[in-house]
Amino acid sequence: MATTEQTTPTPDALQPGTTVHVGTDTAREWWRDAVIYQVYPRSFADGNGDGIGDIPGITARLDHLKTLGIDAVWLSPFYRSPQNDAGYDVADYRDVDPLFGTLADFDEMLAGAHARGMRVIVDLVPNHTSDQHAWFQEALAAAPGSPERARYIFRDGRGPDGTEPPNNWHSIFGGPAWTRLAPSSTADGDAYDEPSPQWYLHLFDSTQPDLDWNRPEVRSEFEDVLRFWLDKGVDGFRVDVAHGMVKADGLPDWHGHVSMVDGGTADEESDPGAPEDGSTGAGNSGPMFDQDGVHEIYRDWHRVLAEYDGDRCLVAEAWVEPLSRLARYVRPDEMHQAFNFSFLTTGWDAAALRRVIAASYRANDEVGAPTTWVLSNHDVVRHVTRLGLPDPGVRPNGVFATDPQPDEELGLRRGRAATALMLGLPGSAYLYQGEELGLPEHTTMPNDVRQDPAHFRTQGAEAGRDGCRVPLPWSADEPGLGFGPTGRTWLPQPESYARYAADVQAGVEGSTLELYRSALAVRQAERLGFGALSWLAGWEDSADVVAFRNGDVVVVANLGAEPVEVPANVPGAGELMLASGPLAPALDEGTVVVPADTTVWLRA
Template sequence: MTNATFLTQNNEQAEWWRSAVIYQIYPRSFADGNGDGIGDLPGITEKLDSLATLGIDAIWFSPFFKSPQKDAGYDISDYRQIDPIFGTNEDFDVLLAKAKSLGIRIIVDIVPNHTSDQHAWFQAALAAAPGSIERGYYHFKDGKGANGELPPNNWQSIFGGPAWSRITEADGSLGQWYLHLFDSSQPDLNWENPAIADEFDEILRFWLKKGVDGFRVDVAHGMVKRAGLPDATIYDENLRERSISNLTMDEAELAVPYWGQPGVHDAIRRFRRVIDEFDDRAMCAEASMSPLPRLAMWVRPDEYHQSFNFDYMHSAYEPAAIKKIVTDSIVEYGKVGASSTWVLSNHDGIRHATRLGIAPENTPRPGDGIHPTDPMPDEALGLRRARAATSFMLGLPGSSYLYQGEELGLPEAWQLEGKYRQDPTYARTNGERIGRDGCRVPLPWVADATASNGFNTTGESWLPQPANYRVFARNLQEGVAGSTLELYKRLLKERRQFGLGSGQFRWADEYQDKNTLAYINNGVLVLTNFGPEAVVVPAGEILVTTQHDLSIEGELEHDQTVWIKL
């Protein structure tokens, strides 16, 4: 199987999402147009030309909807309004029109698992009586114990602490509990209630009619909970799944009753029917499901078009593990007619330019961040490996997701002091878990005298940039041979020219050993040397390489990648 040829799709007829390079923008940290220290839509619009020159196909926006911003916009109080800190609905229309003129598609983040506690639906539920229609929008339950003083079950919040909060009723008495798998300000919606699906049909249509090209669906695996909300049996204090790869599907669903329940597929199909009312639109699931055969169930022909491949993102940096995940991904997604997605960084994890510079046994769990007591990352090694890993990834067939700033080689801002941190995880665990702020620090555009390095003109910044961010500024890399920015531009140019996103792939065992990986896609050989010894480069035309002084039949050093036209 390792030398088989995999046809991912027909080049002439492939849907755009199957091969697209999609760039994630975290709106508050991309570019600030009004100088208040928070990124906004006018700031993003001003910088769209830079993304066009990078060579991306689409942008995925993290939420920019109206929100109290308790969880950086993933706590939505109005799904149809842009939050004033980012601009207005009219600002979005301007951004959308400019993006379209540049040939860039727009994907927006939709959050159907929970709302803000300030949403009109939840406020109505608080004002209504137990058992009311209004409370049926959420999971309100009586507590256990003689006086209902105990939570309804043993579930814990992803952010730390209980997944249940008790309300005070209108008469001043202690009342029911409501479920929140995340912060207490993010009550979970009750997808057993048909009214929720009706509401989201119209929310999706609202943005589709505006002209967006699709949706990234947050917590796609958690929308539906097991009937009766039973206790979890595979469980720890942080609500994380332990390894369930040896369990059957039914066993996993019983053991973890808040993830991957069968009923969620009905909700997905409902979303898909709305999407299919419009031409050429797509949706991607944030479904944290393993192993890959389980994840592939989410991208069957009548469900999501694609789903993030977190097994790939969190893979060990070593040839055997990566080879297995790539093979399994292409095979399992192919069985259901889907293309794979590839991703190395996003707004919820440690940037891979830092993560890959941490010894595997010391790597924190995704979302936990780097604690001051953790071993210090090797910044130079991390960047070297990140460039090699990205170059390996962008040659693969399928869709690739990039996280803003990785094209600059940005490291994790793990040095942030506690007084600046805003991730709910940090507060809910009393600083035991650092959280995700380190990957969300605003981008450095211009190395200048301001504290924000061109993020705006005032130097204000909702999270401070560490001192080392100045050397990664975009203007210092533009046009500079060997810079990470120019590497990304060249990779995306050659990827497009050779049609690698929709290409024919096979492992090239004849060019690899136990310390290297090699594959051929549409006549391009991609070779990565994981080290420690240098390897001889095969004959052919070098298209792009992470190693500045590499020549044909020269030696590829450790943690370097080369693309060769055979």
């Protein structure tokens, strides 16, 4: 694999101001600056008309991704699964669920992506399996203390008769994190009787039992799974709950609060961190997360990937704060990227964004890793909706029809500006399917069609994640907005989606789709992912503006309520490269006026 070294910028390489991040030399792995597009298979495109997206549907839309200008595709789970948590409950890690197609369909899709110059990352779910996985079925049929049960976290209950859970942990989806087996568990022919049934741990749904990663057999099995997909030619793995696989010894009680909001848990007695460390309260804490033992697993996986050519990568979904703690996942011998959820959960606030950007580079530069930016995914309210809520700093787990509704126009304007800000930063970036269309959250979805287990396990207290998972609109005038040949969709599309359809945006100047295409083209041409960043002098402490220079590009994002003038004597003011929205007329020649909630890129 190629190696990358830090370089020191020359004095004239940066606009005067505080240097935040220096660039890298010419030895570059592809994932260091890649823009990666998340495909949520059941909602991307339906090839067979059953109303659920599938792999042939993805293959048919690869040209959309190619013309968008992305470097790689990340596929959420498509493995065999009962679909109790939309495929994150895996029953067979080496096969495609018939709902999505076949292994041959996957091979065709992979070849099609590679032929178009795009890499493919697949999701790996190692914290837990489905309760329908062969291992868990064997565990149910085996006795307490057996090797079959040892693959999972089974424990005797507390209390004189074992009727109390082994500890007080709660599921991230709501309710207890333990489920007790039926009163009498028997093996074939009643080989044994379990008078005091054991409990099993599930940090998520009760159909998703947690594996015991202290067991060598579990570690060996997943290394085999990695090799299965690497042999097929995949370019990497996004690792689900990457910070949750190892639990503290003894599984001690914990009195923190668990919630899907902000990705998981918050210790009621902990300090979220000083502002300068970039913390937003988005990290998972407690004895079930971010234990030191996970790093040994990723060092082993790193060695597996190093057996293959092509700079294969590991991507951590780790809700960890402070950022210095997250950076431990991307040390040189572990993973390659880690989603920056502190950035995702930062509100529409210039000072807070500067803090999290600076803290991110500070932490990742120390370990030689890229910072991996993200604004939306399948687990959070879409960022154009979050930014249009009455309080753009809140982070709800879904939005009910009875909740305060977002200002759709304001949210889209801010969302476009936020994306232009993000794509102007050095590092890698992830886009969530549909954000290139400006898709909002479905905030008026009827509760009786919701499917997210988080909605049900909280007894309806949380709307859940269905609103960001609605099938995409491809054609405004077709049934189901062109999602599939029959017009069926597994979740209802809001009426507003027709005006966001891909076919009414393609080639239309000023559309969100064309903004994304332009931004990605400029980002690639200017090699912004490998750039050096410094705050633009005069705006380092602005209450409303985030302004920086990245290589030969000046980025100015106006988060305030009033227009901001970029004076003619600022490098780049005379040449506009990109604007997230219409600009205001300038009074002086060469001056650029940036309206509220707008980001511009200027030639330096």
